[in-house]
Amino acid sequence: MTKIIIYTDGGSRGNPGPSALGVYITDENGSKLCAIGKRIGKATNNVAEYAAVNEGFNWLLANKDKLTPDTRVEFYMDSQLAYSQLVGRYKVKNAKIREMLFEIKVKENLLGLNAFYMHVPREQNKKADAMVNLALDYKI
Numbered sequence: 001m002t003k004i005i006i007y008t009d010g011g012s013r014g015n016p017g018p019s020a021l022g023v024y025i026t027d028e029n030g031s032k033l034c035a036i037g038k039r040i041g042k043a044t045n046n047v048a049e050y051a052a053v054n055e056g057f058n059w060l061l062a063n064k065d066k067l068t069p070d071t072r073v074e075f076y077m078d079s080q081l082a083y084s085q086l087v088g089r090y091k092v093k094n095a096k097i098r099e100m101l102f103e104i105k106v107k108e109n110l111l112g113l114n115a116f117y118m119h120v121p122r123e124q125n126k127k128a129d130a131m132v133n134l135a136l137d138y139k140i
Contacts, residue, residue: 003028010048021052022131031086037131057107
């Protein structure tokens with residue numbers, strides 16, 4: 001595969017409150033490779049956003065044998081804060097988020113691929129958002 005597109009979202013009903021992550025993964029042609037919705041317990045919205053990115057990396061690591069050294073990995077998220085922290089634009093002050101960011105960077109290095117992060121409007125992240133809501137509603 002030459003490009004993998006990973007849409008991520010996290011949500012919390014209450015902040016903190018019951019939380020879930022959503023991940024929707026496609027290839028360069030838009031064909032679905034995976035959809036994940038998972039409850040993560042009581043957490044903040046920001047923790048849920050990072051948990052979703054981490055879950056995207058878990059999928060990549062589990063499917064590493066299908067990737068080539070030139071595979072481009074693009075993460076799309078509607079969280080301006082998570083995006084800005086992942087690309088180094090904003091400092092990470094929260095200890096839990098800093099730990100999660102470190103975990104993500106370790107996985108980036110393990111893969112040895114180029115990972116790119118992009119912020120998108122919420123309307124362009126509906127499939128990952130739907131996975132969050134399905135998980136929070138106990139439908140998956």
